[in-house]
Amino acid sequence: MSISDATTAVNEELASRDDMIECVGVDKWYGDFQALKGVTATIKEREVVVVLGPSGSGKSTWIRCINRLEQHQGGQIIVDGVELTNDVRNIEKIRSEVGMVFQQFNLFPHLTVIDNVTLAPKWVRKMPKDEAEDKAMELLTQMGIPEQAQKFPGQLSGGQQQRVAIARALAMEPRVMLFDEPTSALDPEMIKEVLDVMKDLANSGMTMIVVTHEMGFAREVADRIIFMESGEIVEVGTPEHFFTNPTEDRTKLFLSQIL
Amino acid sequence: MTNAFETIPMRVVAEEDLGKPDLPPEEPSLPPGEWLKKNLFSSVGNTILTILVGALLFWAFRGLLDFAFNNAERDWTSVAANMRLFLTFAYPVDQYVRVWVSLAILLSLGGFSFALTRNIGGITLRRIATWFFTTGALVLAATLLVKGPLERDADGVLIFNEENEAIRNAVVWADRSIWFIVAAALFAIAAAIWFGFGDRRRFIFIPTHYVLYAMFGAAVLSLFVVKYGHYGLREADGALVPVMEPDSLVARSTRIPWLVMWVVTGVAYFVGTLLRSRGWFKGLTGLSWLLAPPFIMWVILRDPSFDWAHVWSTDIPMFAAFAIGGGAILFWLSKPDLGEIGRIIAFGLGIVAFLSFLSGALGWMSMLQKARISFVLLAMFALVAHNFAGDRSARLRFVGAWIATIAIVHYFVTAINTPSTLQGIQSDTFLGGFLFTLFAAFVGLVVSFPLGAILALARTSKFPIFRILATTFIEVVRGIPFITVLFFFSIMLPLFLPEGMEVGEIAGVLIGLVLFSAAYMAENIRGGLQSIRRGQFEAADAIGLTPTQRTGLIVMPQALRVSIPPLVGQAISTYKETSLFAIIGIFDFLRIANNVIPNQSTPINFVGHKREGLLFVSLIYFIGSYAMSKYSQKLEKDLGVGTR
Ligand SMILES: Nc1ncnc2c1ncn2[C@@H]1O[C@H](COP(=O)(O)OP(=O)(O)OP(=O)(O)O)[C@@H](O)[C@H]1O
Ligand SMILES: [Mg+2]
Numbered sequence: 001m002s003i004s005d006a007t008t009a010v011n012e013e014l015a016s017r018d019d020m021i022e023c024v025g026v027d028k029w030y031g032d033f034q035a036l037k038g039v040t041a042t043i044k045e046r047e048v049v050v051v052l053g054p055s056g057s058g059k060s061t062w063i064r065c066i067n068r069l070e071q072h073q074g075g076q077i078i079v080d081g082v083e084l085t086n087d088v089r090n091i092e093k094i095r096s097e098v099g100m101v102f103q104q105f106n107l108f109p110h111l112t113v114i115d116n117v118t119l120a121p122k123w124v125r126k127m128p129k130d131e132a133e134d135k136a137m138e139l140l141t142q143m144g145i146p147e148q149a150q151k152f153p154g155q156l157s158g159g160q161q162q163r164v165a166i167a168r169a170l171a172m173e174p175r176v177m178l179f180d181e182p183t184s185a186l187d188p189e190m191i192k193e194v195l196d197v198m199k200d201l202a203n204s205g206m207t208m209i210v211v212t213h214e215m216g217f218a219r220e221v222a223d224r225i226i227f228m229e230s231g232e233i234v235e236v237g238t239p240e241h242f243f244t245n246p247t248e249d250r251t252k253l254f255l256s257q258i259l
Numbered sequence: 260m261t262n263a264f265e266t267i268p269m270r271v272v273a274e275e276d277l278g279k280p281d282l283p284p285e286e287p288s289l290p291p292g293e294w295l296k297k298n299l300f301s302s303v304g305n306t307i308l309t310i311l312v313g314a315l316l317f318w319a320f321r322g323l324l325d326f327a328f329n330n331a332e333r334d335w336t337s338v339a340a341n342m343r344l345f346l347t348f349a350y351p352v353d354q355y356v357r358v359w360v361s362l363a364i365l366l367s368l369g370g371f372s373f374a375l376t377r378n379i380g381g382i383t384l385r386r387i388a389t390w391f392f393t394t395g396a397l398v399l400a401a402t403l404l405v406k407g408p409l410e411r412d413a414d415g416v417l418i419f420n421e422e423n424e425a426i427r428n429a430v431v432w433a434d435r436s437i438w439f440i441v442a443a444a445l446f447a448i449a450a451a452i453w454f455g456f457g458d459r460r461r462f463i464f465i466p467t468h469y470v471l472y473a474m475f476g477a478a479v480l481s482l483f484v485v486k487y488g489h490y491g492l493r494e495a496d497g498a499l500v501p502v503m504e505p506d507s508l509v510a511r512s513t514r515i516p517w518l519v520m521w522v523v524t525g526v527a528y529f530v531g532t533l534l535r536s537r538g539w540f541k542g543l544t545g546l547s548w549l550l551a552p553p554f555i556m557w558v559i560l561r562d563p564s565f566d567w568a569h570v571w572s573t574d575i576p577m578f579a580a581f582a583i584g585g586g587a588i589l590f591w592l593s594k595p596d597l598g599e600i601g602r603i604i605a606f607g608l609g610i611v612a613f614l615s616f617l618s619g620a621l622g623w624m625s626m627l628q629k630a631r632i633s634f635v636l637l638a639m640f641a642l643v644a645h646n647f648a649g650d651r652s653a654r655l656r657f658v659g660a661w662i663a664t665i666a667i668v669h670y671f672v673t674a675i676n677t678p679s680t681l682q683g684i685q686s687d688t689f690l691g692g693f694l695f696t697l698f699a700a701f702v703g704l705v706v707s708f709p710l711g712a713i714l715a716l717a718r719t720s721k722f723p724i725f726r727i728l729a730t731t732f733i734e735v736v737r738g739i740p741f742i743t744v745l746f747f748f749s750i751m752l753p754l755f756l757p758e759g760m761e762v763g764e765i766a767g768v769l770i771g772l773v774l775f776s777a778a779y780m781a782e783n784i785r786g787g788l789q790s791i792r793r794g795q796f797e798a799a800d801a802i803g804l805t806p807t808q809r810t811g812l813i814v815m816p817q818a819l820r821v822s823i824p825p826l827v828g829q830a831i832s833t834y835k836e837t838s839l840f841a842i843i844g845i846f847d848f849l850r851i852a853n854n855v856i857p858n859q860s861t862p863i864n865f866v867g868h869k870r871e872g873l874l875f876v877s878l879i880y881f882i883g884s885y886a887m888s889k890y891s892q893k894l895e896k897d898l899g900v901g902t903r
C-alpha cells in the first residue's frame with residue numbers, strides 16, 4: 001500500500017465519523033494584527049490532531065478560540081453541534097465538554113492535588129464530594145500519581161504537575177481535550193511521562209488537539225497533522241504524508257529547519 | 260473514602276519522635292568570651308558601635324524606668340483603682356454578669372476554634388527556657404537600674420542635691436528584694452528546663468495551645484496570690500462606700516469569674532477535641548462566630564424594648580414579605596438551566612435596589628431603610644443564585660440561607676434603631692472603656708473585611724459603573740482624615756437621614772469606622788488580586804467555573820493570602836484608630852486615661868495623674884497589636900505565602 005493509498009484510506013475512515021469540532025473561516029484580530037486568517041478545519045470524533053507550526057503562527061490562538069478563552073471575530077466554531085456565540089449558556093456548556101491543558105500547568109496553588117481535581121466536578125457538575133473524590137483517585141491512579149493526592153502543586157515535579165493538570169481536565173469527563181504545548185515547560189527527563197499519559201489517552205479514544213513540538217509524538221500518535229503559518233492552515237495530512245512527502249514549500253522549509 | 264485522605268501531615272512533633280535524624284545538629288554554642296568577641300567586638304568600628312549603642316540603650320531603659328516608676332511622681336493606684344472604669348466604663352455593676360457571659364461565649368468559641376486547628380504548631384522547650392531566661396534578665400536589669408523615690412521637703416517641694424541623687428541611684432536591697440527573688444525564680448526555671456532535658460530540649464514541642472492556656476492560667480492564678488489591691492464599692496448602711504485596700508488581693512467578684520473563664524476555655528477546648536472529627540462541628544463553630552456579634556450585642560445591651568406596635572404593624576409584615584416573596588424569587592432563580600432570563604431578573608433587582616437608595620437619598624420616598632437594605636441583599640442573592648442551582652433540597656437550603664440572613668439583618672436594624680433599656684440607663688452613653696474598644700474593633704473588622712473585598716472586586720470589575728463607583732468611594736475616603744469621617748458620622752449623619760430614621764451616636768461612628776476601614780482593606784485586597792496570574796483565570800474558565808465561582812474559589816483565596824501582611828496592618832490600624840473616638844466624646848479607653856482620671860478628686864485624689872493611665876493604655880494597645888501581628892506571621896507561614 002503506497003502512502004497516498006494509506007492517506008486515502010485514513011481519510012475515508014475519518015469521513016465516516018461524526019464531526020466533533022468544525023471551524024469555518026475563523027478570523028481573529030489582536031488590534032490591527034490578524035492572528036487567524038480564515039482557519040477552516042474539521043475534527044472528527046476520536047481523532048487525534050497534532051498542530052505544528054513556527055512560533056507566532058497562531059496555533060495557541062486557534063485552540064484557545066475553541067473553548068472561548070479567546071473570542072473569534074469572524075467565521076464559525078461549532079463544538080459537538082453547539083455554535084460558540086456570545087450566549088453564556090453555550091460557552092458554559094462547551095467549556096464543560098472541552099478540557100484544556102496548558103504549557104504552564106496553571107494548577108491552583110492554594111488547593112491540594114485532590115481538591116484541584118475535584119473542584120470542577122463538585123461545583124460545575126454538582127457531584128457529591130465522595131463520588132468526586134473516588135473518581136479523582138481513579139484518575140490520579142491512571143496518571144500514576146495516586147500517592148500525591150494530599151500534596152500541594154508546589155510540592156510536585158513539573159511532570160507530576162502536568163499529569164495532575166491532565167487529571168483535572170479529565171475529571172469533567174470532556175469529549176475533547178486541547179493541549180497547548182504540554183511538554184514545553186518540562187525538563188527532558190519528565191517529557192516522556194507526560195507523553196505516555198497522552199498516548200494512553202489517545203488510545204482510549206479521546207478526541208484530542210495537541211499543539212506540540214514533539215515530532216516523535218506527532219508521528220506515532222497523530223491521525224492527522226495540521227501545519228499552520230502566519231495565522232493560516234497551510235497543509236493537512238497524515239503523519240506519513242506530512243513527514244515524507246509534504247506538498248507545500250512552506251511545510252518543507254519548516255521541516256528542514258526542525259528535523 | 261480511602262485512608263489516603265486522612266494522612267494529613269502533623270507538624271507537632273510528639274515525644275516518640277525525639278531525636279529525629281534529619282534535624283541538623285544544634286549549633287555548638289561558643290564560650291561567652293568568644294561569642295562576645297565574634298558578635299560585638301569583631302573590629303574597631305564594631306566595638307565603638309557596640310559601646311555607643313549599649314550606652315544609649317542603658318540610658319533609654321533607665322530613663323523609661325524612672326519615668327514609669329518614680330514613686331513620688333507616679334501613682335499607679337490611679338490605674339489600679341480605676342480598673343473598672345478602664346475596662347467597662349459606666350456599665351452597671353449589678354449587671355456585670357452579662358459582660359462575663361459575653362466573654363465566656365467568646366472564649367468558648369476560641370477554645371473550639373483552637374481545637375479545630377490541629378496543626379497550630381508548637382514551641383520547643385529550648386525556646387521556652389530562653390523566654391524564662393530573658394524575662395528574668397529583664398526583671399533583674401530593671402531592679403538594678405530603677406532609681407529610688409524623689410525626696411520632698413516639708414512643703415512638698417522636690418529636693419535636688421547630690422546626696423539625694425546618690426541615694427536615688429543606689430540599689431536599695433531591702434525595698435527590692437521581692438524582685439530579686441522573682442528574677443532568681445525565673446532563672447531557676449530556665450536552668451531546670453535547659454539542663455533537665457539536655458539535648459532533648461530542642462525536640463520536645465509544647466503545642467502553642469497549651470502555652471497560651473498556661474499563660475492565661477498563670478495570669479488568673481496570680482490574682483489569687485499577688486496583692487494587686489482591692490478597689491471598689493461596698494454596701495454599708497444602705498449606701499455604697501468606696502473600698503480602698505492597696506495591700507490585698509483583688510475583689511473576689513473579680514477573681515472568681517476570671518477563674519471560671521479560665522476553666523470554661525479549657526472545657527471548651529476539651530469538648531472541641533472530642534467533637535472535632537465530626538463533620539458538622541466545624542460548620543457550627545463557624546456559624547457561631549458569625550452569630551456571636553449580634554448575640555453578644557443582645558447580651559450586653561439586653562433586648563431593646565421594641566416598640567411592639569410598630570414591630571407588629573411594620574417590622575414583622577416586612578420581614579414576612581421579604582422572606583416569602585424573596586424566597587420564592589430565589590427558589591425560582593436557582594432552577595437549573597434557567598439561563599439568561601435569570602441574570603436579567605437579578606440585574607433588574609440590582610437596579611431596583613440602587614434606585615431605592617437613590618430615592619431615599621433624594622428624599623422622594625421615605626421608604627424604610629430596612630426595605631432598602633433588604634432589596635440590596637435580595638439583589639446580591641439573586642446574582643449568585645445560579646451557583647446554587649441543583650436539586651430541590653439544595654435550592655431550599657439556599658432559600659433557607661436567605662431567610663436566615665434577612666432575619667438577622669432585620670433584627671439588627673430594628674435593634675439599632677431602638678434605644679437600649681439596660682436597667683436604669685436610657686441611652687448608650689454607659690458604653691465605654693476597653694469593652695467598647697474591643698466591641699468597636701470587632702464589629703469594625705468583621706464588617707469592613709467583606710465590604711472591602713466587594714469594593715476591591717468592584718474596582719477591578721470589567722463593568723465601568725462598578726469600577727467608577729468603587730474607585731470614587733475609595734479615593735474619596737482615602738483622601739479624608741479619619742477624624743473628619745468621625746465628625747461627619749457623629750454630627751452630620753443624623754441631618755442627612757430621611758425623616759423617622761435615627762441612628763445612635765455609637766452606631767453612627769461605627770458605620771464611619773467600617774466604611775473608612777473598608778476603603779483601605781479594599782486597596783490591600785486589590786493588590787492581592789493584581790498579583791494573580793492570568794493563567795489562573797484561564798484555568799478556572801477552562802474547567803467551566805462561572806465567573807462568581809472563579810472569583811470565590813480561585814482568585815479571592817489566593818489574593819487574600821498575598822494580602823495577609825497589609826490586611827493585618829490595616830486590622831491593627833483599625834484597632835488603634837478606635838482611640839480617636841475619644842475626640843468626639845465617646846468615653847473610650849484612651850479618654851478615660853487622658854480626661855477622666857486626671858480630673859478625679861474623690862474618693863482618692865488623682866488630679867494630674869495622666870501618665871500612668873496613658874502608659875497602661877499604650878501597653879494594652881501594644882499587647883493587642885502584637886498578638887495580631889504574631890498571629891499573622893503564623894498564618895503566613897501556615898499558608899505558605901510565597902512558597903506555594
Ligand atoms: N494577547 C495578544 N495580544 C496581541 N497579540 C497577540 C496576543 N496573543 C498572541 N498574539 C500574537 O498573535 C500571534 C499568534 O500567537 P500564538 O500565541 O497563537 O502563536 P503560537 O503559534 O502559539 O506560537 P508559539 O509556538 O510561540 O506558542 C503572534 O504573533 C502573537 O504575537
Ligand atoms: Mg503557543
